[in-house]
Amino acid sequence: MLFSELHTPKRTIMTPGPVEVDPRVLRAMSTPILGQFDPAFTNIMNEVMEMLRQVFQTKNRWAFPIDGTSRSGNEAILCSIIEPGDKVLVPIYGRFGHLLVEICERYGAEVHTLECPWGEVFEPQVVIAEIKKVNPKIVAIVHGETSTGRIQPLAEIGKACRERDILFVVDAVASIGGVEVKTDEWYIDGLIGGTQKCLSVPSGMAPITYNDRIETILFARKKVERGIATEEDLRFTRSKHAISSNYFDLSMLQDYWGPRRLNHHTEATSMIYALHEGLRLVLIEGLQQRFDRHMLHEKALIAGLEAMGLRLFGDSRHKLPCVTCVEIPNGVDGESVRKMLLDEFSIEIASSFGPLHGKIWRIGTMGYSCRKENILAVLGALEAVLIRHGVNVIRGEALQAALDEYKVTRLAGMAVEKSS
Known part of the structure; x- marks a missing residue:
């Protein structure tokens, strides 16, 4: 039996690990x-x-x-x-x-x-x-x-x-x-x-x-x-x-x-x-700058998810910035949503374990995966897939909310530059 050379599909990996390698x-x-x-x-x-x-x-x-x-x-x-x-x-x-x-x-x-x-x-x-x-x-x-x-x-x-x-x-x-x-x-x-x-x-x-x-x-x-x-x-x-x-x-x-x-x-x-x-x-990026980057993309992701009408899971005071847990809407097959995201958009998000299995999705924003294009991609794809699954999401607002978050941060950064 002959085996072919490896040709792995290109994925946008938005799980809590493994993530995309730089x-x-x-x-x-x-x-x-x-x-x-x-x-x-x-x-x-x-x-x-x-x-x-x-x-x-x-x-x-x-x-x-x-x-x-x-x-x-x-x-x-x-x-x-x-x-x-x-x-x-x-x-x-x-x-x-x-x-x-x-x-x-x-x-x-x-x-x-x-x-x-x-x-x-x-x-x-x-x-x-x-x-x-x-x-x-x-x-x-x-x-x-x-x-x-x-x-x-x-x-x-x-x-x-x-x-x-x-x-x-x-x-x-x-x-x-x-x-x-x-x-x-x-x-x-x-x-x-x-x-x-x-x-x-x-x-x-x-x-x-x-x-x-x-x-x-x-x-x-x-x-x-x-x-x-x-x-x-x-x-x-x-x-x-x-x-x-x-x-x-x-x-x-x-x-x-x-x-x-x-x-x-x-x-x-x-x-x-x-x-x-x-x-x-x-170390080239700088520890504080790296931490700030993870928090920026977390904020944009959360803004988009909430604008879509989805609910986040867990105590918000102690949220891990690089993992966002989303409650699966009632009556929705969470695994079907994940499969469609992977099949149609080549995006992977995660389910969870134990008492949370089937109740939440986990979206990772870690390291090289923590990028603006990935945040926008997962928000747009998730909205489309949820609509296909009959979920009454607020259409068209998720990407706009995320873009607004990026705009606010960009303007704040410009203000800092001018004042320094």
């Missing part, structure tokens, strides 16, 4: 392969680490990608600090909180959960009260929850954790590169990002960073394994068998990414190229 990242991926210990390549690795520090807003020594999809980063940090019987508190306000619970349980943690309705987030004092009650070793939480389109305030929770010497681990897969994430200022000990969302790099790496509080645990575990642990080391670890993963052992990955360059695995060379270019583009 063409400059795709070009970087075609760069010739180098050996993983070639000085030219290890220099690229060093630059990736420095750019990650800037994007994560941290002075941590360690900032590097885990080879694997985003959850590999969650697992790498959690498995490297959890020992059987450790108490871990996981506040859950969407699907990916449940994922953190599963990972922690697999490594033997005693997991305590706190839940709120999907579409809401926690008041920090509620989480802090539970921290005082449970007294966990680790608090693990999602920053931007794509299943509900909400963003959890972290600063007060992080400060409370640090005051009680509790490790604070944050899944920022959906927010990094699109929303403010202040690793050091928010007292985050371990942070996990993703490539396939606001960084506009293909899925396949999970950039992480962690501080010396976590590194102390890693060093103590090594000394326990070698039988040379001191009483001080035993304050941070109890079991030489705590880590059951070789691939995700951060102490071994440190030796690979650090100056020793000890072989751990064969690096995903082309993905490092992609991450390098993706991070470079974030």
Whole structure:
């Protein structure tokens, strides 16, 4: 049987991930392969680490990608600090909180959960009260929850954790590169990002960073394994068998990414190229400018959706700027709408999970997908498809509302230029 060359259809991807990859990242991926210990390549690795520090807003020594999809980063940090019987508190306000619970349980943690309705987030004092009650070793939480389109305030929770010497681990897969994430200022000990969302790099790496509080645990575990642990080391670890993963052992990955360059695995060379270019583009644009861009296109999208007569889902005070959740009108087959958008307009939006499945659509405005032409395309196409499905939308207003939003922003920008 003969197989033809790949010819993938051109899509406008407006999901919460994966998103459209910046063409400059795709070009970087075609760069010739180098050996993983070639000085030219290890220099690229060093630059990736420095750019990650800037994007994560941290002075941590360690900032590097885990080879694997985003959850590999969650697992790498959690498995490297959890020992059987450790108490871990996981506040859950969407699907990916449940994922953190599963990972922690697999490594033997005693997991305590706190839940709120999907579409809401926690008041920090509620989480802090539970921290005082449970007294966990680790608090693990999602920053931007794509299943509900909400963003959890972290600063007060992080400060409370640090005051009680509790490790604070944050899944920022959906927010990094699109929303403010202040690793050091928010007292985050371990942070996990993703490539396939606001960084506009293909899925396949999970950039992480962690501080010396976590590194102390890693060093103590090594000394326990070698039988040379001191009483001080035993304050941070109890079991030489705590880590059951070789691939995700951060102490071994440190030796690979650090100056020793000890072989751990064969690096995903082309993905490092992609991450390098993706991070470079974030920093060239500027973090604040990038955050502002995501908020601008979010405002235009919301203006259009509401002008069409659609209702947004969830607590608007804590909306994740790069994911907009839309209630599916009564009597409408949400999957039929998504299929027609894809078949007739080559536009992809997402459904949701669990209690929200069949109730909302999720429209992502992330990274390279977060562009004016994409916003206008999805609004025009969605209006047409809903009309075809018999929905009584307000015709002709969605695009006009979005264009008005862009005009207001453009005029405001001109005013700033004149006054500067």
